[in-house]
Amino acid sequence: MKPADIRAMSDDQLKEELLKLKKEQFNLRFQKATGQLENTARVRQVRRDIARIKTEMTARARKAATERA
Numbered sequence: 001m002k003p004a005d006i007r008a009m010s011d012d013q014l015k016e017e018l019l020k021l022k023k024e025q026f027n028l029r030f031q032k033a034t035g036q037l038e039n040t041a042r043v044r045q046v047r048r049d050i051a052r053i054k055t056e057m058t059a060r061a062r063k064a065a066t067e068r069a
Contacts, residue, residue: 001052003056006052006053006056007056011057015057028042029043
């Protein structure tokens with residue numbers, strides 16, 4: 001997922017996507033533990049997408065806080 005795609009999402013969409021990615025991350029960890037994981041690179045992609053979404057959510061929260069002050 002590209003950063004531009006993340007910036008274009010609404011707050012609700014970001015929360016939904018974050019929840020979806022966390023579920024996928026859990027499933028990937030489970031597959032890895034049981035030896036069923038085929039695409040090991042997907043673990044890294046999901047982890048980075050989660051970080052990108054959290055970064056954007058934090059930036060939006062800080063921007064909202066500075067606008068209120």
